Amino acid sequence: MHDIPFLDLPPLTGASGTVRLPGSKSISNRVLLLAGLASGTTAVHDLLDSDDTRVMLAALATLGCGLQWQGEGRHRVLHLTGLGGRLAVQEADLFLGNAGTAMRPLAAALAVLAATHGGRYTLRGVPRMHERPIGDLVDALRPLGCTVEDLGTPGYPPLRVSGTAGGELATQQPIRVRGDVSSQFLTALLLALPLVSAQRDITIEVEGELISKPYISITLNLLQRFGIAVRQEGWQRFTIPQGSAYRSPGAVHVEGDASSASYFVALGAIAAHGGAPVRIEGVGSDSIQGDIRFVDAAVAMGAQVKSGPGWLEVHRGRWPLAAIDLDCKHIPDAAMTLAVMALYAEGTTRLRGIASWRVKETDRIAAMATELRQVGATVVEGPDFIEVTPPAPGAWRPASIRTYDDHRMAMCLSLAAFNPLAPTGRADAGCPVRILEPRCVGKTFPDYFEALLALVTARNEDIPVICIDGPTASGKGTLAAAVADALGYVLLDSGALYRATGLAAQWDGVADTDEPALARLAGLLDLRFGHGPEGSRAWLRGREVSEQLRTEEAGLRASRISALPAVRHALQDLQLAFRRAPGLVADGRDMGTVIFPAAPLKVYLTASAATRATRRHKQLISKGIPASIDDLRADLEARDARDKNRAVAPLKPAEDAYLLDNSDLSVEDSVQQVLSWWQGRRPFPARS
Numbered sequence: 001m002h003d004i005p006f007l008d009l010p011p012l013t014g015a016s017g018t019v020r021l022p023g024s025k026s027i028s029n030r031v032l033l034l035a036g037l038a039s040g041t042t043a044v045h046d047l048l049d050s051d052d053t054r055v056m057l058a059a060l061a062t063l064g065c066g067l068q069w070q071g072e073g074r075h076r077v078l079h080l081t082g083l084g085g086r087l088a089v090q091e092a093d094l095f096l097g098n099a100g101t102a103m104r105p106l107a108a109a110l111a112v113l114a115a116t117h118g119g120r121y122t123l124r125g126v127p128r129m130h131e132r133p134i135g136d137l138v139d140a141l142r143p144l145g146c147t148v149e150d151l152g153t154p155g156y157p158p159l160r161v162s163g164t165a166g167g168e169l170a171t172q173q174p175i176r177v178r179g180d181v182s183s184q185f186l187t188a189l190l191l192a193l194p195l196v197s198a199q200r201d202i203t204i205e206v207e208g209e210l211i212s213k214p215y216i217s218i219t220l221n222l223l224q225r226f227g228i229a230v231r232q233e234g235w236q237r238f239t240i241p242q243g244s245a246y247r248s249p250g251a252v253h254v255e256g257d258a259s260s261a262s263y264f265v266a267l268g269a270i271a272a273h274g275g276a277p278v279r280i281e282g283v284g285s286d287s288i289q290g291d292i293r294f295v296d297a298a299v300a301m302g303a304q305v306k307s308g309p310g311w312l313e314v315h316r317g318r319w320p321l322a323a324i325d326l327d328c329k330h331i332p333d334a335a336m337t338l339a340v341m342a343l344y345a346e347g348t349t350r351l352r353g354i355a356s357w358r359v360k361e362t363d364r365i366a367a368m369a370t371e372l373r374q375v376g377a378t379v380v381e382g383p384d385f386i387e388v389t390p391p392a393p394g395a396w397r398p399a400s401i402r403t404y405d406d407h408r409m410a411m412c413l414s415l416a417a418f419n420p421l422a423p424t425g426r427a428d429a430g431c432p433v434r435i436l437e438p439r440c441v442g443k444t445f446p447d448y449f450e451a452l453l454a455l456v457t458a459r460n461e462d463i464p465v466i467c468i469d470g471p472t473a474s475g476k477g478t479l480a481a482a483v484a485d486a487l488g489y490v491l492l493d494s495g496a497l498y499r500a501t502g503l504a505a506q507w508d509g510v511a512d513t514d515e516p517a518l519a520r521l522a523g524l525l526d527l528r529f530g531h532g533p534e535g536s537r538a539w540l541r542g543r544e545v546s547e548q549l550r551t552e553e554a555g556l557r558a559s560r561i562s563a564l565p566a567v568r569h570a571l572q573d574l575q576l577a578f579r580r581a582p583g584l585v586a587d588g589r590d591m592g593t594v595i596f597p598a599a600p601l602k603v604y605l606t607a608s609a610a611t612r613a614t615r616r617h618k619q620l621i622s623k624g625i626p627a628s629i630d631d632l633r634a635d636l637e638a639r640d641a642r643d644k645n646r647a648v649a650p651l652k653p654a655e656d657a658y659l660l661d662n663s664d665l666s667v668e669d670s671v672q673q674v675l676s677w678w679q680g681r682r683p684f685p686a687r688s
């Protein structure tokens, strides 16, 4: 999860490998609500864990559902005990973020329950949710006898639904609902009205053309699994049989998200151009999600797709891609991905039937047009269409992409980083792409960028490296880790490689002076570092050595063996292999001078010997290790002398390094200084 102000993607040139998709948002939130309304306990497997499901889970917990988790990671199972159609909590204030699949169905279910069993419930969300329409649903609920108050602008959340126990709903006449703004209003009624079907059949009639029809099919499919067999007459009439009651199926498996699959289908079509395909696991030919039809559109543009139950494999086929002209009412979310594939097509792609984009997480037609123009495309937009013509040869630009707190804008536009492959772009150069506020992917796919970056390749010289060199105890480890964190870059703590070699030598009884044996050990070093929150942990030959690598003893041994040319040489390839997209922050003593001499930013970090000795002293004392400042200072001066005077790769600033003396700077000040030097080197235009 990249909770950072921006993520810079270098120009990308290829993709292959396997991605395992997170669970479907549409299925997850429907299953949660259905299980919450049913009686009994439902075991939910492969539930999506994202902002949208978290708000639904929090709401269900507030309303009195029982939530119990079992297992870890991908094997975590939720055991949800439902309310059996009766609410235990009579008043609640629910925050539903920007989740349409939580706001609309919960509004309907709570309105119906409040009107019949009594209660008072407020539903609110983020500011954008308060601009997303819900009036058509409210207009369907009020004639039934539900009390729905607008707490802000009429027709938009926040809403309050209320009622007193013993009320009856007017379900004799068909309930009419408009379907041309969002299908979620019809879904909401279909999920809520079985709660009041004891007396008679309940019929819902759709007014106007229904959009996003496949989402209604998901609703009907899941209702069926929970014991409700809705009778469907075309897309106009839906009848809930009298006496319908939710029955938990016991266990439900959530398929992978077909809309999330679209980014990886596009990735394969654009970038899986040599050898292995992009393989997508979690969704496939047997999917109940309408967005699986995105595959047809991608194939029409040129993708080569193989599929089976629960998987897809995608290769580049036709290249450049073919422009298409498509009515996208059936795939409103995945259609956004086509707009970005259009950057790699021959001619102009026209996507029609997308008026609903204007009332989603942002005005997606306007946002897409603005951001595709940033990379150099020509875009025409209308009330319900968008036309995209790729940048002319040489017209791709490094772009800083706004994401409008819209997960799909961030995921889609990340695909613009493949511009070195663009048939109409420059063949010899590529532009990096800056994704602003990348955390917004958390709505449906919190690990999107990690998943993307695990599959892509870039030219080595395009992957930026920031070198932070300096003497012992200068604070370069802390600074490098903070800079890497702030940029979402990979971190190389090169000192740890020497320390680990020393530790392996100690384990194997190899002397500090046995250069050939040490070099052999270094070449075979089985060292693994943690990622993300585990970033400061390390395992050598499968054993955790995080603390052992940080001892004074390990540092001194590392200083001795790092003077040996064969050891330095043996560790070189390992260090170079850390250069991976989106970029690297490398901390050590010869990062800028020897290992990455062409790095675009080099920093040489120093502090006076007195300051460094005091810092080290504080560190040791805080760990309960006794130490004397004078001894520490003598040790580190001896180590400086050894590092500076060794024959191979002596410690010294690279000629083009910025010198940073942090004796009187806070860590935060040093981090800001390095980030500001880096910012100065980036090609992105400022956005007002």
Ligand SMILES: O=C(O)C1=C[C@@H](OP(=O)(O)O)[C@@H](O)[C@H](O)C1
Pocket: 025, 026, 027, 100, 101, 181, 182, 183, 184, 187, 211, 212, 215, 332, 333, 356
């Ligand atoms: O019912 C659903 O799960 C959804 C329906 C669609 O919305 P509209 O019906 O508003 O187009 C889709 O865009 C949304 O992401 C999820």
Ligand SMILES: C=C(OP(=O)(O)O)C(=O)O
Pocket: 098, 099, 100, 101, 333, 360, 361, 408, 444
């Ligand atoms: C429109 C979307 O979300 P919501 O479920 O909030 O409508 C979406 O995920 O693209």
